[in-house]
Amino acid sequence: MNEILNLLTGLAVGLNLLALGTSRLRLLIRAVAAQGVLLGLLPLLLEHGAMDWQLVFITIATVAGKGFIIPTLLHRAMRTANIARELEPFIGYISSLLLGAAATIAAVVIAQHLPLFPEHVGSLLVPGAIALILTGFILLIGRTKAISQVCGYLILENGIYLFGLLLIHATPMLVEFGILLDVTVGIFIIGIIVDRIQRAFDSLDTRKLTALHE
Amino acid sequence: MKSLLLILIPFLGAILSALWPSNRTRPLFLPVFALAHTLLAFWFLTRPPGFDPAAWLAFDPLARAILPGVSLLFLACAVYAVSYLRLHPQDNRVFVAALLLVLGLLSAGHQARHLGILWIATEAVTLAAVPLIHFLGTPRAFEATWKYLLVGGTGIALSLLGSICLGYASLHGGGSGDITFTALLEHGPLLSKVWVLAAWVLLLVGYGTKMGLAPMHTWKPDAYGEAPCVVGALLSGGVTSCAFLALLRAYHISVAAGEAAYVCRLLLFMGLLSMATASLFMVGQRDMKRMLAYSSVEHMGILVLGLGLGSSALFGTLLHVVNNGLTKGVLFLSAGNIHRAYHSKSTEQVSGAMQRVPLSGTLFFLGFLAITGSPPFGPFISEFLILNGAFRSGRMVVGALFLILLLIVFIGMGATVLKIVQGRPSIAARKTSYRDTVLSGAPILALLVLVLLIGVILPAPLAALINDAVRYLEGQP
Numbered sequence: 001m002n003e004i005l006n007l008l009t010g011l012a013v014g015l016n017l018l019a020l021g022t023s024r025l026r027l028l029i030r031a032v033a034a035q036g037v038l039l040g041l042l043p044l045l046l047e048h049g050a051m052d053w054q055l056v057f058i059t060i061a062t063v064a065g066k067g068f069i070i071p072t073l074l075h076r077a078m079r080t081a082n083i084a085r086e087l088e089p090f091i092g093y094i095s096s097l098l099l100g101a102a103a104t105i106a107a108v109v110i111a112q113h114l115p116l117f118p119e120h121v122g123s124l125l126v127p128g129a130i131a132l133i134l135t136g137f138i139l140l141i142g143r144t145k146a147i148s149q150v151c152g153y154l155i156l157e158n159g160i161y162l163f164g165l166l167l168i169h170a171t172p173m174l175v176e177f178g179i180l181l182d183v184t185v186g187i188f189i190i191g192i193i194v195d196r197i198q199r200a201f202d203s204l205d206t207r208k209l210t211a212l213h214e
Numbered sequence: 215m216k217s218l219l220l221i222l223i224p225f226l227g228a229i230l231s232a233l234w235p236s237n238r239t240r241p242l243f244l245p246v247f248a249l250a251h252t253l254l255a256f257w258f259l260t261r262p263p264g265f266d267p268a269a270w271l272a273f274d275p276l277a278r279a280i281l282p283g284v285s286l287l288f289l290a291c292a293v294y295a296v297s298y299l300r301l302h303p304q305d306n307r308v309f310v311a312a313l314l315l316v317l318g319l320l321s322a323g324h325q326a327r328h329l330g331i332l333w334i335a336t337e338a339v340t341l342a343a344v345p346l347i348h349f350l351g352t353p354r355a356f357e358a359t360w361k362y363l364l365v366g367g368t369g370i371a372l373s374l375l376g377s378i379c380l381g382y383a384s385l386h387g388g389g390s391g392d393i394t395f396t397a398l399l400e401h402g403p404l405l406s407k408v409w410v411l412a413a414w415v416l417l418l419v420g421y422g423t424k425m426g427l428a429p430m431h432t433w434k435p436d437a438y439g440e441a442p443c444v445v446g447a448l449l450s451g452g453v454t455s456c457a458f459l460a461l462l463r464a465y466h467i468s469v470a471a472g473e474a475a476y477v478c479r480l481l482l483f484m485g486l487l488s489m490a491t492a493s494l495f496m497v498g499q500r501d502m503k504r505m506l507a508y509s510s511v512e513h514m515g516i517l518v519l520g521l522g523l524g525s526s527a528l529f530g531t532l533l534h535v536v537n538n539g540l541t542k543g544v545l546f547l548s549a550g551n552i553h554r555a556y557h558s559k560s561t562e563q564v565s566g567a568m569q570r571v572p573l574s575g576t577l578f579f580l581g582f583l584a585i586t587g588s589p590p591f592g593p594f595i596s597e598f599l600i601l602n603g604a605f606r607s608g609r610m611v612v613g614a615l616f617l618i619l620l621l622i623v624f625i626g627m628g629a630t631v632l633k634i635v636q637g638r639p640s641i642a643a644r645k646t647s648y649r650d651t652v653l654s655g656a657p658i659l660a661l662l663v664l665v666l667l668i669g670v671i672l673p674a675p676l677a678a679l680i681n682d683a684v685r686y687l688e689g690q691p
Contacts, residue, residue, distance in 0.1 A: 113408075114408060114409070114412075115386060115406055115408055115409070116386075117385075117386065133375070140364075140368065146360070149364065153364075153367060153368070153371075156368070156371055157371055160371055160374055160375045160378070163375060163378050163379075164374075164378050166378070166382055167378060167381045167382060167385065167391065169391075170381070170385050170390070170391025171330070171381050171391045171393055173330050174329075174330050174374070174377060174378055174381060174393075177330055177333060177334055177337075177374065178374060180334065180337050180338075181337075181367075181370075181371055181374065183341065184337070184340075184341060184363070184367045184370070185367075187341060187344060187363065188363060188364075188367070191344075191356075191359070191360065191363065195356055
């Protein structure tokens, strides 16, 4: 079981690099959606004995939310906003990739210094989670388009979800609550769509959100 | 279990008001349900203070000390909102329902005794406040809402991460995965140290973002500046106190885990940083609502600083939560009246408020005196107690910096406030239709009387409630 788990987590971390290195929003959204589906399947692998209805619920809700509903909304927002690329990021693509690689290495180092249960020591859960959280922050800070920032937030949220899997047997509730973060993301995107319809600002460029300053 | 009514009654009000057909009479739901909430909260205070330690939601000593004040603030805002919504004839269905939802969720957040429930309540308050900030629908309101959601959403995500770390700390220390505060506190010394420290930093950043501590305060001036004043009062008096209580509970657990020294150092640093940041931006501030937002950053800094001083300043800190909430109500609501009288919130257009709107102008000025810690108002007592705590615990430098920053804030805020209230109103401002009314003035006056009362006599029941909360935090039953 642990090998499959590590394989899926490893793939999810690999998708980070794809998300960091692309300027095309469509590809970015796909990468984040694929990451969501990969991670959504993990609770089923962590199951030791009988199928638990809570685990099934978490799996279905996560895969549906992160893999289908949110990406669909994001595509819709992209079409209404009529943009396909992130053209002028604060942090360039090569630098983002290098930062992402550094974050992944840092994640492994940090995870080695954390006291873990024996069954978590060999798994990629903790380093994967830290890598995803750091990557999410790089995207949140380094991109200017609202849609890219939402994708960064999603990766951050995926990392927290992965972290929560450590507790899935003891307190599954915390993992379930994490689904509420998806609702937050939903509100972000609906905000973008509604705003496009109201045409309050033109290019979805958050740098233009500067009427409010000192 | 009866204390669940404090959560359910506002929820019921939210549902009913969302279904109510008439836009004109819908705002009346606010004062009715707010009054029910306040009466209920005070009725619970007369009951004996026992609570079930294993319950997920309970009216425990911390909630008893803080929640009634928040309820009073909401009541004042609710009465005021009736007059406010009369002047804004657009559809208020979502606004009224969301306000009542915020009250219910705040009650849940204050009473939460379970790490997960606490997080869910704070997250839900964040989301429920979105339509409130966006109520005016201007592009600037949209911008403020976007920043609020992005920064607040990141903060709330980090506090979930912190909660997970604390859960793991308990599990690693041999716990069963029970994350009620009672279980975590009992388990205190066994909690895995590294995870507790990680959890503390994440919770401080996460809930600190909701409170608006520097440097995570960037959403605050925008959101408070663009939101209706009722919402500003509730965010700065209610939501921040809920987030502070969350931090207080995390502090309680970290101290029980034996990490008091580290925790307090970080709190003192964040407190002084917030006060310094706020004082820098308040000097020369021309927008009165943004000035109030920075004042809120400053007072969150004072609260965190007081907490960092440990037991010597706990009483003052908890009293300051109540004082800050009530005084922020006075300031935001009177600033809202001035805003409407001038159609502007910049000192370039606003002057002579005491002539143009005598009641609101005077209340705004008195509110300024109160919030900056002038006697005989409540915040003077609580700030003095915190200062006293700093010197008693031997932290002379912290005490001195605290005094200097308070002085800078007083001067900076005073310059802006005097420009607003003194002088002569412009010709354009004399022509606007707004006049002070009973409905828009009385709630502010009531809040100011309460602040004055706390300052002059410090009612014995309030002192007893806060003493109970202090004893609870120090682990004595």
